[in-house]
Amino acid sequence: MKEIELKMKGKINRLTNKTFKFDERIREGWFSAVYFLKTKEIIKASVPDNYVTMQFFQKDEAVLCGTDEAIALIHTFADHPEELEIHSLKDGDKINPFETVLTITGPYQHFGFLEGLIDGVLARRTSVATNVYHVVKAARTSGKQKPIIFMGDRDDHYTQQAGDGYAAYIGGSTAQATHAMNEWWGKEGMGTMPHALIQMFKGDIVAATRAYKDSFPNDDLLALVDYNNDVITDSLKVARAFKEDLKGVRLDTSRTIVDKYFFRNPHLMGTFDPRGVNPELIFALRRALDDEGFQHVKIVASGGFTEDRIRAFEKLKVPVDMYGVGGSLLKINIGFTGDNVLLNGKPEAKEGRRYRPNKRLEKVEYIEETE
Secondary structure, three states: OEEEEEEOEEEOOOHHHHHOOOOHHHOOOOOOOOOHHHHHHHHHHHHHOOEEEEEEOOOOOEOOOOOOHHHHHHHHHHOOOHHOOEOOOOOOOOEEOOOOOOEEEEOHHHEEEEEEEHHHHHHHHHHHHHHHHHHHOOOEEEEEEEOOOEEEHOOOHHHHOOOOOOOOHHHOEEEEHHHHHHHHOOOOOOOOHHHHHHHHHHOOOHHHHHHHHOOOOOOEEEEEEEOOOOOHHHHHHHHHHHHHHHEEEEOOOOOOOOHHHHHHHHHHHOOOOOOOHHHHHHHHHHHHHHHOOOOOEEEEEOOOOOOOHHHHHHOOOOOOOEEEEEEEHOOOOOOOOOEEEOOEEOOOOOOOOOOOOOOOEEEEEEEEOOO
């Protein structure tokens, strides 16, 4: 497959088909709705000289993502892509309900069978980017932005990681959990230890952390401290053992259990939900660390965090320094629609739809590199 560059106003600033590693079966229509394939054949036989303008939109306030991928898809698999005229917004643009984000003009039979794929690409990428944007916004208080780690590797099929990670990056995520999630934007995955590592050391958090440090001495040392369901005790153990070398601790307590700290302090119970990673536990942890001189140790919270939950933590000024968020960012709640709105340059569309020109759209030139 030849690499195709996507060029806007003389400046190359879009990802290419080389980035996306498309499935060649797209060319055969394997992923297209059958009625699109049948329509392609009918138009080729009956009205091959017609040309259409297809426009794409959605119905929410959103952060657009997937345009590079959609355009690369068209330029790779459409028939005679050099004859198509494409105008598009860019990944990361803020978009309004019903705003046109992409138009394609040319013979329908050359590109129409890709309509559903383009809708799907834009829907998934924009949904993830928008979800992350709202979570990042929720974690911004008093002019300070708390980092968001995208930890969605276990919440969807692994083949989605690269695209989801890129969309999370567009939405404002600081770091991603796997290398695949970083592939499209040129970074590497980050992470420290899972519960499995601590299990191998029979719950000895200090031994597990020392083994990690010995194996990865150049990493920032971040200890996972909820394995024994005694977050404060274990945080202090690793802080005392590693002192300035310990950069942070991460809490990932299951939302079905109560940390042992509250059983040692039963007078605290009864006024809040003590399960999982809760504000009172983090306040107590911050006090315990500070009281022993470990003010430099950051607190990372993960485990079932959503935009609303982060917003609630921030409203209470809970001393979390970084959030790890996964499944809530992968909800597909934005759908795109592709409509044919012009026929041979004149308005022609199904009732209720019309051509919506958008001055923000920029023309995308087709450039094919020779090998």
